[in-house]
Amino acid sequence: MANVILKNVVKEFKSVTAVDRLSIEIHDREFAVLVGPSGCGKTTALRMIAGLEPVTSGEIFIGDRRVNDVEPKDRDIAMVFQNYALYPHMNVRDNLGFGLKMRKFPKAEIDQRVQEAADILGIHELLDRKPKQLSGGQRQRVAVGRAIVRKPKVFLFDEPLSNLDAKLRVAMRAEISKLHRRLGATIIYVTHDQVEAMTMASRIFIMHRGALQQSGAPLEVYKQPANRFVAGFIGSPAMNFIDATLVREQDTYVIDAEGFKVRLPEAFYERLEPYAGRPVIFGVRPEDMAARDAAAGGGNGNTLTARADVVETLGAETFVYLTCGPHSIVARMEAPEHPLEVGQSLAVDLKMPKTHIFDKETSQTIV
Amino acid sequence: MSHTLSAISRFVDRRQALVYPAPAVIVLFLIVVLPIAFNLYLAFTKWTVGLAQPRFIGLDNFLELITDERVWNGVKVMVYFSGLSLCLELALGLFIALYFNREFRGSEAVQAIYIFPFAATPVAVALIWRVMLNPEIGVLNYLLRSIGLPGSLWVSSEHTAVLSLVMVDVWKWTPMITLIVLAGLKSLPPDPYEAARIDGANALQIFWYITLPLIRPVLIAALMLRSLDNLKEFDMIYTITQGGPGIASETLYLYSYQVGFGFFKAGYGSALMVAVFMIVLVFNVVMNRMRLSALER
Numbered sequence: 002m003a004n005v006i007l008k009n010v011v012k013e014f015k016s017v018t019a020v021d022r023l024s025i026e027i028h029d030r031e032f033a034v035l036v037g038p039s040g041c042g043k044t045t046a047l048r049m050i051a052g053l054e055p056v057t058s059g060e061i062f063i064g065d066r067r068v069n070d071v072e073p074k075d076r077d078i079a080m081v082f083q084n085y086a087l088y089p090h091m092n093v094r095d096n097l098g099f100g101l102k103m104r105k106f107p108k109a110e111i112d113q114r115v116q117e118a119a120d121i122l123g124i125h126e127l128l129d130r131k132p133k134q135l136s137g138g139q140r141q142r143v144a145v146g147r148a149i150v151r152k153p154k155v156f157l158f159d160e161p162l163s164n165l166d167a168k169l170r171v172a173m174r175a176e177i178s179k180l181h182r183r184l185g186a187t188i189i190y191v192t193h194d195q196v197e198a199m200t201m202a203s204r205i206f207i208m209h210r211g212a213l214q215q216s217g218a219p220l221e222v223y224k225q226p227a228n229r230f231v232a233g234f235i236g237s238p239a240m241n242f243i244d245a246t247l248v249r250e251q252d253t254y255v256i257d258a259e260g261f262k263v264r265l266p267e268a269f270y271e272r273l274e275p276y277a278g279r280p281v282i283f284g285v286r287p288e289d290m291a292a293r294d295a296a297a298g299g300g301n302g303n304t305l306t307a308r309a310d311v312v313e314t315l316g317a318e319t320f321v322y323l324t325c326g327p328h329s330i331v332a333r334m335e336a337p338e339h340p341l342e343v344g345q346s347l348a349v350d351l352k353m354p355k356t357h358i359f360d361k362e363t364s365q366t367i368v
Numbered sequence: 369m370s371h372t373l374s375a376i377s378r379f380v381d382r383r384q385a386l387v388y389p390a391p392a393v394i395v396l397f398l399i400v401v402l403p404i405a406f407n408l409y410l411a412f413t414k415w416t417v418g419l420a421q422p423r424f425i426g427l428d429n430f431l432e433l434i435t436d437e438r439v440w441n442g443v444k445v446m447v448y449f450s451g452l453s454l455c456l457e458l459a460l461g462l463f464i465a466l467y468f469n470r471e472f473r474g475s476e477a478v479q480a481i482y483i484f485p486f487a488a489t490p491v492a493v494a495l496i497w498r499v500m501l502n503p504e505i506g507v508l509n510y511l512l513r514s515i516g517l518p519g520s521l522w523v524s525s526e527h528t529a530v531l532s533l534v535m536v537d538v539w540k541w542t543p544m545i546t547l548i549v550l551a552g553l554k555s556l557p558p559d560p561y562e563a564a565r566i567d568g569a570n571a572l573q574i575f576w577y578i579t580l581p582l583i584r585p586v587l588i589a590a591l592m593l594r595s596l597d598n599l600k601e602f603d604m605i606y607t608i609t610q611g612g613p614g615i616a617s618e619t620l621y622l623y624s625y626q627v628g629f630g631f632f633k634a635g636y637g638s639a640l641m642v643a644v645f646m647i648v649l650v651f652n653v654v655m656n657r658m659r660l661s662a663l664e665r
Contacts, residue, residue: 051562051566052565052566053562053565072565073562073565074565074567074568074569074570078566079566080562080563080566082559082562082563084559085559086557086559086560086562087560087563088560088564088577088578089557089560089582090581090582099564099567099569099577100566100567100568103564103568103569103573147563147567151567
């Protein structure tokens with residue numbers, strides 16, 4: 002097992018910079034997830050770790066070894082590809098054993114390791130089939146199995162679940178997490194799906210436009226996003242961003258957005274001081290807004306009134322798409338007792354301690 | 369009158385599937401089916417063109433064929449010429465395709481120039497080769513001697529005639545195999561190659577374990593396509609050697625032409641044609657079986 006370190010890694014394709022000075026350190030036995038929208042450079046980063054793409058500049062270490070000029074086969078890694086990349090002319094058994102055969106393992110040991118992998122993944126009955134006789138989920142298992150048999154230091158997963166249907170994806174997600182615990186290996190996993198990232202990772206690395214935006218434990222990046230991009234990317238539905246002005250009123254700070262005004266908690270004041278009177282972006286997650294019928298009274302005082310445009314009922318929860326002055330807002334609410342009507346006026350209480358404020362110029366988090 | 373017209377139009381409407389293809393079917397019947405059927409009929413007759421009418425003689429032509437030494441010579445030359453040229457074209461075509469299947473400067477220009485040989489008119493090219501192969505005035509011997517090697521008799525010797533023809537055939541047709549194989553290589557999925565690189569295969573192992581099995585159906589298809597022409601190679605051999613010296617480069621196909629149009633023995637010539645047809649047929653049935661089983665796997 003080994004840690005993986007990238008130091009100032011840059012990848013340029015002609016005039017495009019796909020990965021821009023990426024520096025990350027993935028610890029031994031960690032489940033690291035590189036996540037970001039398509040084109041953010043995450044797959045390129047993974048392919049550089051694998052050795053399938055040469056780096057333009059910077060250094061990559063696997064274990065204690067600098068691997069910039071080491072062939073993929075000598076890096077002691079295994080990779081699971083998005084579209085499985087099985088050898089179409091070989092049966093499952095030969096697919097699994099190919100890497101060992103190339104490394105001149107004795108036949109008995111190849112057989113034994115293939116059996117082990119088949120046990121772990123429950124693919125015994127598939128061993129004599131060809132890839133094209135398998136379903137998507139089965140192919141994915143074989144692809145994972147091909148990585149397992151090699152017992153590499155580092156596993157690389159490139160969007161392995163994106164070709165599976167939603168149900169299977171959830172099941173495989175849990176299985177890969179289990180596999181990680183069982184193998185105790187270092188895993189670097191690339192996905193564009195923030196749900197996969199949140200559920201599987203021990204640490205998330207969020208990338209955007211080739212650069213690392215933030216890294217940390219899933220809950221940490223969820224609760225304390227470093228900038229507006231991370232705040233908007235992690236969480237579903239995405240955080241609401243509202244253009245507003247930070248106003249100082251006597252001893253308090255107030256968010257003044259067109260259509261509503263809310264008072265910020267005291268804990269924020271120290272960091273808000275330099276921004277008084279300046280335009281900011283006010284961020285609230287849908288789950289930190291509680292919508293209720295405007296006719297009923299009460300509330301915590303930090304309340305805005307809005308009109309319901311669209312109501313999405315998912316059973317356990319309901320999402321309401323609201324209009325408040327010029328702003329469009331999504332709020333989550335407990336399943337209401339009376340069905341909501343489109344156009345109905347709702348009062349929305351904000352959980353102010355959980356709100357975020359971003360610098361409008363730099364998009365960096367202020368609070 | 370109008371009654372007849374409407375009857376015709378009703379017939380056309382009801383039988384569109386028969387009526388519309390009919391002209392093409394009739395033409396094809398006249399220029400393809402009829403000659404083949406006539407050839408088959410002639411194979412069972414004795415007919416010297418211009419001297420008599422075809423006379424049915426049953427299997428006599430085929431019995432004569434078995435004992436005709438020139439037939440066996442023809443088969444031998446055919447196997448020698450086709451076996452060697454097809455193998456060389458396939459091997460060279462594959463390796464040149466592998467070489468072209470990557471990015472390099474000017475690759476498009478090189479590929480365009482590379483396909484000239486098979487784009488050129490066969491007889492014109494053969495005539496040029498005949499001059500180049502001439503032991504006295506040919507450029508090949510000039511080149512050999514200029515670097516201190518002895519010249520060769522090329523097609524003027526019965527020992528090197530077929531080899532020389534193989535050389536010309538390989539020069540002319542390898543580019544076609546290359547094109548077909550290149551198209552096949554370009555359609556192969558890229559990710560098994562990356563998986564194999566990570567799995568620890570070196571370039572040679574990737575070729576042997578990944579490329580070759582995946583490209584095999586294409587190779588066999590190229591071989592079938594090429595063999596259809598190659599087994600009945602005529603214009604090139606006829607232009608350069610006329611089957612000579614003696615009968616050293618006379619394939620069965622050339623001999624059957626000689627019998628039919630040189631000796632005007634149309635019946636026996638037709639029987640020889642049937643024999644050539646059977647060889648081509650059997651070869652291609654076998655190849656097609658191999659292709660299908662390669663696709664299965």
